[in-house]
Amino acid sequence: MLFKSAAPAVKIGLISDTHGNWASIDQAVSIAQNMDMWLHMGDCTPDAEYLQLLVDVPVYGVAGNCDWPTGNILYERIIDAADHRIFITHGHNYGVRYTQEYIMEAAESQNADIAVYGHTHIVEYLMGPPIILNPGSASRPRDDTRGSFMTMELEKDADPRITVVRMRLN
Numbered sequence: 001m002l003f004k005s006a007a008p009a010v011k012i013g014l015i016s017d018t019h020g021n022w023a024s025i026d027q028a029v030s031i032a033q034n035m036d037m038w039l040h041m042g043d044c045t046p047d048a049e050y051l052q053l054l055v056d057v058p059v060y061g062v063a064g065n066c067d068w069p070t071g072n073i074l075y076e077r078i079i080d081a082a083d084h085r086i087f088i089t090h091g092h093n094y095g096v097r098y099t100q101e102y103i104m105e106a107a108e109s110q111n112a113d114i115a116v117y118g119h120t121h122i123v124e125y126l127m128g129p130p131i132i133l134n135p136g137s138a139s140r141p142r143d144d145t146r147g148s149f150m151t152m153e154l155e156k157d158a159d160p161r162i163t164v165v166r167m168r169l170n
């Protein structure tokens with residue numbers, strides 16, 4: 001018999017490296033309208049604040065290398081959702097342009113089963129564990145002519161369901 005969990009899946013929008021292009025944030029929010037939470041992996045922190053104006057669900061952000069001074073914005077955070085633990089950071093402190101080894105170690109040391117970062121502006125997805133995700137850049141992609149973000153559905157005792165969304169061409 002299949003056990004159907006009573007708790008609904010938690011849907012999370014993952015967006016990074018918007019670099020002040022608020023039109024890209026508008027577009028992501030209009031594409032992914034039913035998120036329960038958004039995570040913004042930095043560059044630039046005012047963009048996460050703008051995103052928070054558009055949605056009435058929590059937005060958690062971290063500071064990137066272009067965010068200086070950072071004020072009270074952290075460089076990394078742990079978000080717990082649906083019995084999963086997500087480590088978010090921009091990635092520049094973990095050498096993500098060259099390797100995912102250090103961010104993977106950081107996630108493991110924090111007992112996170114998922115790590116999300118940005119910085120490279122390239123969509124990346126490592127199966128793990130821990131699962132390592134980079135939603136790319138919504139406004140300045142380096143892997144396609146179209147920007148990108150991700151959605152992630154989390155359920156207890158299930159693998160996350162990840163979708164890569166490509167933005168419309170402007």
Ligand SMILES: [Mn+2]
Nearest residue numbers: 043064065119
């Ligand atoms: Mn960056």
